[in-house]
Amino acid sequence: MIEAKKLSMVYPDGTEALRDVNFVIPAGASCSIIGPSGCGKSTLLFILAGILKPTGGRVQLGAEPREVALILQDYGLFPWKTVYENVVLGLQIRGIPKSERRRIALSLMDKLGLSSFANHYPKQLSGGMQQRVGFARALALKPKILLMDEPLSSLDALTRETLQNFLLELWKDNGMTMVLVTHSIEEAVFLGKVIIVLTPRPGHVAKIIENLNVGDENYRSKEAFFTKCREVRQNIPPAI
């Protein structure tokens, strides 16, 4: 479970990013956070991940900090580390023995189709492959909560759909809580059982929309999907 209570965030330079944000995401649910650009979506995610401290309110996670993984925009990979080194990094930092981290990384890389790229550098991979490396690195930590900041936004439409299906499978198989920040209405509806719509800055919850049909790959082509997209669209305040 993730609970945000009266969260507010004002940066030292006076920028008010969030104001009185409240929501509850049940354990094991998937949640999309959507809103106009600059509405503090990323700030909210950093606060949930414990990287930024809110200036007001608090977050309750039904998990230890080490059970939370965050995937940043533009994959958050380190260009000076190879694919393998990137994937094991989180395990290395947590002091997992070398043989154990090797075992975990190799099996994940195999699952994600990255095995033959172990010694490549991120720059040598396509965007979709780089994103897979980002997923592998986060998943290696076996998180209970997976936070993602626009993970698919810089990919082409086809790669994007493939990875959306991948994320859906991942969520269904692992039973983890997934929070996805996105600026795509379709992506928010396809992946979020709970959709949180934020207002322009300072970010504030405009609406929380339930989206119970999530979980089926064919949802995209169903009438209910389009109805839900329309509902979300109507609730998104215009960007400034």
Added chain:
Amino acid sequence: MPRGQAEHPTSYIIAALLLIALWYLASLLLASPELPAPPTVFYAFIAGIRADLGYHILISTFRVVYGIALAGSFAVPLGLLCYINRVDKYTAPVIYLLYPIPHIVLLPLIILLFGIGDLSKIVLIAIIVFFQILVTTRDAARNLSTNYIYSLLSLGATAKDIYRHVILPACLPKILTAMRISVGTSIAVLFFVESFATEKGLGYMIMYAWSRMDYPALYASMVAMALLGLCLYLILECVEKRLCAWIYI
């Protein structure tokens, strides 16, 4: 290949031959003992190696390498620490006031403090090169994207992890480039500090040969100094290619 260089060794050989040919041509046109032809200098170089030139090369190499290493061992950690705002707030103004001053004029003070032996020569080289490496390292550390830091923090990193996995590897190419550039500077300073109060080193050899008007020996010493700089430069480039393979892909 964003930072590609001429990969083929033949292009370097052609360039070297071209420069030697120009030198040859100039020596023929000038027809003066003050600019001997390349073969004359080559024989003087061989004769020098058979005598004591090798010893002087070794002394000079020791002074330069020691100077650069000493500078780097202070400049790199301090520059990287400037990533922290609080450190930079106090360090940056000091660097920017001291950097543009010609440090070579500190020579009398350094001789006063460290004597006229090897130490004062090494310290002067180190001081001059220190600022070059420090400024570059500091700028690299300051311009690091906070996204990398956030990305690592999200994996549960400590301050030590951040230095080890992000700040040092991200700044390393800039550090090694700064060190490569500092080779040229340090050789110039080497000549200056070896041109008096010593009877060892290539700078001394140059001054001594010049005073005897032994031009082939003078140029042979100059060639040795040039080769010293070139070798150090190439070694640092190899180190960079090895440690920072990721920027060459």
